[in-house]
Ligand code: TTP
Ligand code: MN
Ligand code: MN
């Protein structure tokens with residue numbers, strides 16, 4: 001056939017929809033990436049995340065190892081895994097990780113909201129192997145977030161459907177509207193990228209009046225509490241400093257006012273019903289919701305950052321730095337050559353500044 005177009009090493013130059021024709025390979029890579037993450041081998045972890053991301057962008061499934069020769073970001077180990085899966089339907093290294101007790105236990109522990117790899121590791125080292133063990137252990141002090149993670153474990157470990165996300169967006173939208181009619185609001189995160197299911201609901205909003213955005217978020221939280229639907233709230237005040245240059249590290253959280261919530265969603269709010277027979281009978285379920293409220297002049301940067309995917313964001317920043325001598329993060333874009341910040345009213349403006357073709361949200365599933 002015709003020679004395939006070259007695939008960019010940058011996820012922000014690959015159009016990646018939710019259709020993944022290489023899920024057998026990317027699932028395998030993600031298991032290995034997670035295992036390396038648990039072992040704090042960040043380089044290898046990122047290498048397998050990048051490899052998975054490249055395969056997600058392909059228009060068809062790989063059918064031979066030769067097809068990988070022209071692809072970027074695939075190292076020897078990744079190619080060996082692909083070869084094994086093509087030949088045997090599975091790969092030895094992946095099977096080994098999946099049956100490993102340490103991996104299984106860390107995976108289980110980190111599935112609790114508020115439990116990161118470090119805490120999981122600590123519990124594993126002290127001999128704990130199940131969630132019941134942890135709850136029964138008198139010597140363990142759970143923080144507020146973890147207590148709520150356990151309390152709502154069944155609900156929040158079940159996927160959130162698009163219909164549930166829409167219902168919550170409507171509820172938050174009405175809450176915002178009741179406080180100020182001058183607001184911008186969007187459902188962001190995975191649902192904005194067209195995913196059918198997610199682990200939480202991410203919503204961004206702001207006031208048209210610059211400087212009032214943090215008050216709006218606080219008023220929204222107060223209203224949710226009054227409505228009786230606020231089950232848990234971790235509020236993070238703004239630490240935003242206008243004069244600071246964009247950060248180099250992607251993993252650092254942004255400085256906008258935000259909150260990590262658990263909200264109560266009534267079955268009656270969702271046209272299709274709740275994404276669970278049991279909870280549908282009970283009449284409600286708990287859902288993880290993230291709200292972020294940036295200043296209006298940073299809305300486009302924050303929207304771009306919160307839309308993800310994480311791999312897409314990582315490569316946008318890497319592309320800006322390596323190819324354009326620019327620094328990008330959720331707050332802004334700085335041109336190191338011109339020594340100035342570049343303003344943007346829309347996501348399109350940011351892609352234009354970077355000299356990148358615009359990618360629609362549903363093409364950012366890298
Ligand atoms: P997530 O909600 O973690 O991921 P997701 O919506 O892509 O996938 P899922 O369906 O599993 O929920 O994060 C959404 C985006 O928000 C992600 O690209 C990272 C970004 N983000 C920030 O930029 N700053 C933050 O402080 C946080 C918490 C997230
Ligand atoms: Mn999300
Ligand atoms: Mn996630």
Ligand code: MN
Nearest residue numbers: 189200202290
């Ligand atoms: Mn989120």
